Amino acid sequence: MNGALAGLVVQDRSGTIAGQFCGKLLTDFGAEVWLDATDHPAALAAGGTGDLASPLDLHLNLGKRRGVPPVPPDVILCGPADDPAALRHRHPQVLAVVITGFGDDGPKAGWRAPEIVLQAASGMMISNGIRGREPLYGTGNRASYAAGQAAYIQIMASLRARARTGHGDTIRIDAAETAAAMCFPYVLQAIYNGTDRRRGDQDIPAGEVLCRGSWVCLWVYSNRFAALCRSLGLDDCLADPRFAEAHTRQDHWQAFFALVQARVADRDPDAFVAELQGMNIIAARAFRISELRDSAHLAARGYWRRLTLGGEEVVLPGPPFRMGLTPAREPKDKADAAA
Amino acid sequence: MLPLEGIRVVELTTAWAGPMAGRILGWYGAESFHIESPTRTNTWRSNRDRPNPVTYPDLDPGDRPWDRCFTFNSQNVNKRSLVVDLKNPLGFSVVRRLVALSDVLICNFRPGLLQRLGLDHATLSRDHPGLIVIEMPAYGLSGPASGFAALGPTMEMAAGMSAMIGYPGGPPTITGPSYMDPIGGFNAAAAILTALHHRDRTGLGQHIELGQVEGAMQFIGPELIAGQDIVPDGNHLPDMAPHNAYPSPGKDNWIAIAAPSDAAWLRLARIIGGERLVQDSRFATLEARKANEAALDALIADWTREQDRHALAAALQAQGIPASAVETAPDLARSDYLHGRGFFTTLDHPVAGRHDHPGLPFHSEIAQGSARSAAPGYGEGNEYVLRSVLALPEDEIAAILASGALADVPAPGL
Numbered sequence: 001m002n003g004a005l006a007g008l009v010v011q012d013r014s015g016t017i018a019g020q021f022c023g024k025l026l027t028d029f030g031a032e033v034w035l036d037a038t039d040h041p042a043a044l045a046a047g048g049t050g051d052l053a054s055p056l057d058l059h060l061n062l063g064k065r066r067g068v069p070p071v072p073p074d075v076i077l078c079g080p081a082d083d084p085a086a087l088r089h090r091h092p093q094v095l096a097v098v099i100t101g102f103g104d105d106g107p108k109a110g111w112r113a114p115e116i117v118l119q120a121a122s123g124m125m126i127s128n129g130i131r132g133r134e135p136l137y138g139t140g141n142r143a144s145y146a147a148g149q150a151a152y153i154q155i156m157a158s159l160r161a162r163a164r165t166g167h168g169d170t171i172r173i174d175a176a177e178t179a180a181a182m183c184f185p186y187v188l189q190a191i192y193n194g195t196d197r198r199r200g201d202q203d204i205p206a207g208e209v210l211c212r213g214s215w216v217c218l219w220v221y222s223n224r225f226a227a228l229c230r231s232l233g234l235d236d237c238l239a240d241p242r243f244a245e246a247h248t249r250q251d252h253w254q255a256f257f258a259l260v261q262a263r264v265a266d267r268d269p270d271a272f273v274a275e276l277q278g279m280n281i282i283a284a285r286a287f288r289i290s291e292l293r294d295s296a297h298l299a300a301r302g303y304w305r306r307l308t309l310g311g312e313e314v315v316l317p318g319p320p321f322r323m324g325l326t327p328a329r330e331p332k333d334k335a336d337a338a339a
Numbered sequence: 340m341l342p343l344e345g346i347r348v349v350e351l352t353t354a355w356a357g358p359m360a361g362r363i364l365g366w367y368g369a370e371s372f373h374i375e376s377p378t379r380t381n382t383w384r385s386n387r388d389r390p391n392p393v394t395y396p397d398l399d400p401g402d403r404p405w406d407r408c409f410t411f412n413s414q415n416v417n418k419r420s421l422v423v424d425l426k427n428p429l430g431f432s433v434v435r436r437l438v439a440l441s442d443v444l445i446c447n448f449r450p451g452l453l454q455r456l457g458l459d460h461a462t463l464s465r466d467h468p469g470l471i472v473i474e475m476p477a478y479g480l481s482g483p484a485s486g487f488a489a490l491g492p493t494m495e496m497a498a499g500m501s502a503m504i505g506y507p508g509g510p511p512t513i514t515g516p517s518y519m520d521p522i523g524g525f526n527a528a529a530a531i532l533t534a535l536h537h538r539d540r541t542g543l544g545q546h547i548e549l550g551q552v553e554g555a556m557q558f559i560g561p562e563l564i565a566g567q568d569i570v571p572d573g574n575h576l577p578d579m580a581p582h583n584a585y586p587s588p589g590k591d592n593w594i595a596i597a598a599p600s601d602a603a604w605l606r607l608a609r610i611i612g613g614e615r616l617v618q619d620s621r622f623a624t625l626e627a628r629k630a631n632e633a634a635l636d637a638l639i640a641d642w643t644r645e646q647d648r649h650a651l652a653a654a655l656q657a658q659g660i661p662a663s664a665v666e667t668a669p670d671l672a673r674s675d676y677l678h679g680r681g682f683f684t685t686l687d688h689p690v691a692g693r694h695d696h697p698g699l700p701f702h703s704e705i706a707q708g709s710a711r712s713a714a715p716g717y718g719e720g721n722e723y724v725l726r727s728v729l730a731l732p733e734d735e736i737a738a739i740l741a742s743g744a745l746a747d748v749p750a751p752g753l
Binding site for chain 2: 215
């Protein structure tokens with residue numbers, strides 16, 4: 001087996017998105033990961049139905065083997081009922097990884113933690129949406145995925161320590177704490193001066209306009225404002241006192257973007273983005289899921305992985321990063337479909 | 340002993356994603372050098388468009404505002420700052436020699452920068468096969484969009500995430516000022532640590548390409564595999580009701596409540612309205628609650644409107660009902676939960692002062708990282724690099740300093 005993590009044996013008993021995503025990353029980069037669903041056969045992928053080859057299961061578990069590893073594992077991604085101390089007693093050199101919502105001690109120990117709760121508790125949610133309306137949680141399971149990523153990072157660090165000391169480890173990751181660590185650092189600002197910034201007052205020179213069939217996001221630094229106005233025939237804005245200075249402009253972005261909107265409603269979004277980028281104005285199209293598969297950029301990069309499972313073609317996202325010497329493992333048809 | 344003690348990292352980075360990667364490595368004990376330009380200041384040291392008092396301790400920019408900005412100071416703990424003009428041959432020579440003595444080079448600028456500088460992996464690895472170089476441009480190093488500039492919000496749009504989030508009928512939503520950056524920082528740290536694991540066994544470094552948009556798309560993998568558009572519906576989900584944020588006393592205060600099952604709803608209904616609500620057929624099943632979701636939300640909002648969000652969340656959780664106050668930054672700064680986890684470390688910054696600093700979420704018995712020093716002042720590490728790392732003779736140091744290659748104050752107007 002090739003890959004940076006070749007030779008590493010992992011037992012994934014987690015039954016959670018966070019744990020199984022961590023196991024997926026370990027799989028991608030060469031570890032031999034065993035999906036051990038002994039205690040939760042109906043929850044191969046947490047939150048899923050347990051259906052074989054569901055999108056969630058494919059994403060998290062493709063490439064994992066099924067069952068219990070035949071040799072002592074280097075890493076155990078613990079299930080909810082697992083006792084890491086007992087596991088380490090059995091395997092003194094193992095890294096026992098415990099991922100929970102709010103930890104297993106402290107004032108929120110045992111709190112139930114679906115995504116909306118994690119994002120509310122972490123400071124992530126109060127930054128999203130329109131002031132005056134309910135804050136929005138970020139669709140998907142981003143706090144859980146982030147917790148899986150955090151576990152992967154700590155495993156890599158702990159493997160270095162284990163190589164030096166010979167000792168196993170108990171790794172603890174909270175999804176709520178992870179999500180807090182990934183928020184814009186308004187907490188330090190609050191500590192610095194007591195201010196409380198949230199959605200609607202983030203002071204960024206950005207906005208969105210609807211082009212032909214798709215939204216485009218623009219970020220207009222001061223030194224590109226004149227170029228944008230001229231390119232859109234909005235030269236009058238350069239003399240408009242509302243837009244004369246960066247700080248006045250910030251207070252009138254809505255009015256400015258309304259003017260931009262009127263000029264670009266019929267524009268092709270990709271062509272508009274390319275034109276803006278050509279002027280060094282930061283912009284991007286808001287791709288829908290279905291549109292990403294047709295992205296010329298992703299196609300040119302060979303991003304998508306395609307394989308046949310059960311007679312059907314499956315399209316999978318590419319690896320999170322590309323390692324020159326030890327590339328991520330390519331998924332195989334059938335034999336590697338763990339779940 | 341920290342797990343990355345003895346590892347030296349050079350960062351050609353700016354803003355958040357790259358510095359966060361270096362911060363994670365520094366957390367684990369790496370000696371990290373943040374390379375800065377004397378003429379193009381890191382945007383996180385100050386908002387060049389609109390310097391704002393709220394970014395500084397005590398609302399005071401002080402004499403060195405670039406050393407007091409919360410953004411830079413949040414992501415650059417455990418590092419040293421080397422401010423060097425890479426267009427100055429002596430300055431470039433300093434960086435080139437520093438990289439030669441280092442293990443990792445991180446770059447989060449657009450593709451091509453390292454090659455133009457002659458600091459690309461192909462060039463450096465000829466003499467330094469153990470070097471790990473990571474480039475982390477938004478769209479990767481190839482493809483028609485690879486030259487596009489990007490920031491967190493535009494990357495979130497490009498990744499397909501923003502189109503999944505929004506009020507019904509509204510535009511795509513970016514989450515926070517820049518949610519994609521920390522995903523990029525985590526991915527970069529994960530990649531570097533993976534490469535170090537490989538190097539420990541083989542002695543070989545490698546080049547890593549992290550297209551940040553692609554890396555973040557892992558977070559919506561199932562949706563990408565399904566290939567079907569998600570129509571934004573606020574906080575509502577097809578398989579859970581209630582699932583929303585509800586008002587609480589005070590200005591813009593909210594509590595998130597979810598009922599992942601009929602049983603959870605019955606427990607919540609009993610608390611809100613007793614047996615009468617438990618028996619209400621409009622809400623008896625998930626299908627019924629989805630069909631009457633507006634009425635359900637209104638009923639719950641009327642109930643939460645007069646209740647303290649923190650106390651109510653704790654009371655609901657005690658009954659097995661998922662809930663949390665929608666926490667604000669000040670809430671988190673005094674959070675018993677985060678303080679109990681050891682999330683904050685008090686650090687002394689010579690210019691910004693003594694403050695608690697938010698940390699990282701990694702907990703281990705044998706490889707526990709830490710925040711040990713506050714973010715560096717601008718150019719704080721210049722002389723340390725010349726004398727202690729490169730061990731240059733005094734006459735060469737004098738020549739480098741006299742050439743203007745290094746700085747400890749940004750050029751005028753920046």
